Amino acid sequence: MIQQLLEVRGIRHVALIDAAGSIVASAGSGADISVVPAGRAVVGSLRAALGQGEWQDLLLDVEDGPILLTPHGNQVLLTAFDRVDSLGRVRFAVRRLLG
Structure with missing residues (x-):
C-alpha cells in the first residue's frame, strides 16, 4: 500500500507507525x-x-529534509521527502492514498 508513495517525485521514505511506536509497514x-x-x-x-x-x-x-506526519486512525504515516517546496505534491499523494 504505502510502497506506491515512493513513485511520487521527491519522496524518499514512508513508514506507517502504530500507537506503540512500532513500524507496521515501511518503504x-x-x-x-x-x-x-x-x-x-x-x-x-x-x-x-x-x-x-x-x-x-x-x-x-x-x-x-522535511518529514510529514499524517494521522491514520491510531497510526501515523511518516513521509520523508527532499524539499519543502514539494509539500503540496506530497500532501496530495498522501491524502489520495489514505482517503
Missing part, C-alpha cells in the same frame, strides 16, 4: 522514526492549548 530508506512520538506530543499539546479537534498533519523541517 524506502533514510528517515528517523524517532520523531513520531515527539510529533504526537507536540500535536497533543497544541490541541489541548487551542481546544481544537482532530489534526490533519504536521510538517517537521529537519536537517535531513
